[in-house]
Amino acid sequence: MREKKFSVIGKPLRKVDALAKSTGDTRYADDLELSRMLYGKLLRSPLPHARIRGIKTDRAAKLKGVYAVITGADLPERFGIMPSTQDEEALAGEKVRHVGDPVAAVAASSEAVAEESLKLIEVDYEPLKPILSIEEALACTEESERIHAWNRRANIQKAVSFEFGDVVQGFAQADQIFEDTFFFQGNAHLPMEQHCALAQYGPEDKLTIWSSTQTPHYLHRALSKVLKLPMSRIRVIAAPVGGGFGGKSDPFSHEMCASKLAMITGRPVKFTLTREETFYVHRGRHPVKMWIRTGVKNDGTLQAMHFRSFLDGGGYSSYGLATVYYTGALQTVSYKLPVYKFEGVRVFTNKPPCGPKRGHGTPQPRFALEVHLDKIADKLGIDPVELRLKQLVEPDSITVNGLRVSTTGLRECIEKAAARAEWKKKFHQLPYGRGIGFAASAYISGAGLPIYWNGMPHSGVQIRLDRGGGITVFCGSTDIGQGSDSILAYVVAEEFGVDPADIRVVTADTDLTPVDLGSYSSRVTVMTGNAAIQACRKLKEMLFQVAGEALEVPVDDLEMAEGKVRSQSYPKRAISFAECVEKAETKFGTLGATGSYSPPKYPANYKGSGVGLTPAYSYSASIVELSCDPETAEIKVEKVWIAHDCGRAFNPLLVEGQSEGSVYMALGEALMEEQVFRKNGLHKFPSILDYKSPTTLETPEIETILIETNDPEGPYGAKEAGQGFLLPVIPAVANALFDAIGVRIDELPITPDKVLRALEGRLKPVSVPSFDFPPPIKWRPGEGVEVPQKS
């Protein structure tokens, strides 16, 4: 199949939902309305850390138009996205852990009445000392200062330590050792659509919820646990998501409360969060402090690296268990690293919980690593592009921490980006105030392991063929704008040789669609694509059999193209796809098939080796050209070049779109965006006006260069094309600034005040706390390694 010329794959086609989205037809969660619908609102804590002595809701409950009021006592079951850290409550029971933590929920006849009733709820808080920084959390080790009771060490959610190879010997072999510290400030997803959930509970005791969620399957599980309803009684429908970027991947309080209130009142209940609430619900980028120490030969060859990360997790665990591992996992997959030590810790603080945002836990260490390498190159007098090119990870290799690299197009990415940007001509050659910077990166094409341990497929696809030749594809995958519905249509159209516009796609409905784990970790194209191909090929076997008989052509000479099943040797010997389906249904009965996908088995076997695994790594290289006014320190990004190894571009328009959106998002994180708090735990800028993000005026021209490496694990060779683009842009900005004005800003975002302080020699290096990390898990490649081959 792979040698075949594609008819759909690789073409710049419309997305299947593109016209609906540009005509206003697409119905997002808040566009839905049901008869007798009530409106829900959450009462949120005004304090960052407090014990709840009591809650009085009777006045609120008596307000005309209020149908129900619930508190933590009504939903006591804890939940959380990771099975081992179930520390969230739909409504706080004993304690609130950040400003905005929900304590009560109401359902009322209108939003206005619901809001009015919240003012009548009296909460008696006993304020506790808030912990608002990583340093404070590490210092508050007394039992009385705990934010959570369940974790072993006070305020430490998770501490990890790994040693891959002999670190002492590795550093001893180095000619020079370099050390740096960095800080990546937290920031928000800021999707244009606020979270929304609408729940309905019928007299037949079944719950249906429409929600703006990226992970309907995980929400399904969490609802079942919290509501104590079997999953068979719950239907989760992910409405088209108006922007996710990772921020709608957790099960949320408003989803639990909408459901519970619908069960209590017997009426549909809708919660739509305000923009301000979205900043407190958060789950955005973790603030991370980092320390990196690297031993190199005088020619720049890496000998050993020791990396430490300190994550500010906020009030709950969310995805944090995975995040802390991610801050250490992928340093090894771009450049050869013979020895590596990683230590990471995630602490609880009294701020909104952090979670996964585009790149999940990897933009922070990538920023540190790539700026650190730029500094090393500068000190050694080596071109930073050359420094990388001389030590790229080889294809079909296993990294020092046991990650299997299949294909890598990083060399081509770097060379093409450098050529297009005229790197050699510009680096160190631009006038003062103008600069060019470079960085590279790698990312996963889907997490190798599911969130909860199980041996079932990560993605399932079901295809139904009807008598008119119609094709319907069913899959649990969730379109968050990235085009996952279109990917299914493209794959099935390619396999059946039909127009993608003729295919119906039904997705993200737990009653109708087989499980797909969700839109996170850039997993969807690889996993649903493979599952869809498998389902198609089962059906093709039947279709080819009847077509072969009808046309008197051997099955291995048949192909599907242009809406026909035909002989490859004599293309005029053909029947239409619809006719072929009719014959197949006559022979075999009703036509349908399923396909599924599970990632391959992986070489590493140490505890903690599950994070960073993936069917295939994408690679990216970016060059940023910018100007910086030395008087005002205003930075203007002039142009960004980004080269990305996506394995195979299913639709270059969509891949470029992901690239341009990632570059834009990276520039916001590099230069403007920050989620920061006052001493009383209040967000400093909980509005779109004050939380600065790039507009058309701050977003430069972006040139995307796509590299195709045809990965054996990917459908038609495809790898990730959703998040990896973001990673190299942020350090490339910092490196370009150094080229422009000769100062290093190791702390994001790079704002004019920091640049001015640096120009005046007043910017202090990032301080990193001391922490007693646990003894490392030691692992060396070759121990228990088993590399499966794709059959």
Next chain:
Amino acid sequence: MMRKSRKESTAKLNQNGLTKRLLRLRVNGEVKEVATETNKTLLEVLREDLGLTGTKHGCELGECGTCTVLIDDEPVLSCLVLGVESEDADIVTVEGLMRDGRPHPLQRAFADLGATQCGYCIPGILLTSRALLDKNPHPTREQIREALAGNLCRCTGYTKILDAVELVVKGEVA
């Protein structure tokens, strides 16, 4: 801690005895009559009373551009205008961009070039773009940038949006 929202003021006014009024609105070329509270924003009237949910809300504070509609050919943030202020004006929402059941060239260009990702900000961006092209059928890329500077999009990096508007300017929409 939470900032007062528009809904709080609505509730107060209602308690003060503020009643509904019959509004006569000209939306997408059709006259619509609707009885609604006088303190409702045009955004709320469009979405809640007229069922025109193509107009989206992103902040309801006039900061994001998502709720943009055209009032007498000018792009206006419908969250900052009251329904009662909009009588006697020509209001165009994304639903009114279609002509004779066919998508407007801007709508087709946005679909063809992948300018819609999640699509949530797109209605507002389409209307701002149409207002620009009505006044200046041949804007430069910089002028398109300027015109769209008040409409935030978190998905696209704006590139394909600018490309799509340029495609219409060049008259190259299929």
